[in-house]
Amino acid sequence: MSDLLSVLHDVSTELTSANLDSLKFLCCDVIGKKKLEKVSSGIDLFQILLEMQLISSGNTAFVRDRLAKIKRVDLAEKLEGCCLSSDAQISPAERDNLSLTFDTICNNLGREWKRFARKIGVSDAKLDQIAVKHPYDMREQMMAALKEWEKTQGKDAKAASLIHSLRECNLNWTADKVNEALKGVS
Structure with a gap:
């Protein structure tokens, strides 16, 4: 889980304010308007998604799909790499x-x-x-x-x-x- 958190932190630091606004818009179907208004950084958004169990150490597809939609495939690939490393735990x-x-x-x-x-x-x-x-x-x-x-x-x-x-x-x-x-x- 700490690997996921560090990757999410890295992704958050690379998001521009326009990227964050786009992500917030793409998440409005699953996160309420009041919660989204309080989001001021990528970390805030990811924390809400973690609490809602929409992302986890083995499942980052929700965020990766939205990052790809805002044309940040580079960040989506970072998350995919984190997700793939957890696959090594399969016997x-x-x-x-x-x-x-x-x-x-x-x-x-x-x-x-x-x-x-x-x-x-x-x-x-x-x-x-x-x-x-x-x-x-x-x-x-x-x-x-x-x-x-x-x-x-x-x-x-x-x-x-x-x-x-x-x-x-x-x-x-x-x-x-x-x-x-x-x-x-x-």
């Missing part, structure tokens, strides 16, 4: 399970992948970005959506939660295929 065995799960899902899911991606929390805006990036390759679109989910989950990314989400979407055949693949490894 190698779980990393292998996730990799196998991703491959199995991509090989067996099909047309229902967007519904599944929404179920695991990938935003429609992110799905649109993915579709533009890989316009004719559904497998790559699925893989990018799964990688985005992994980024937002951080160390909490588990194959079991993907299987559970598949079952909630009534994609039981794919969930069974993932279970079979994981049992074959064990």
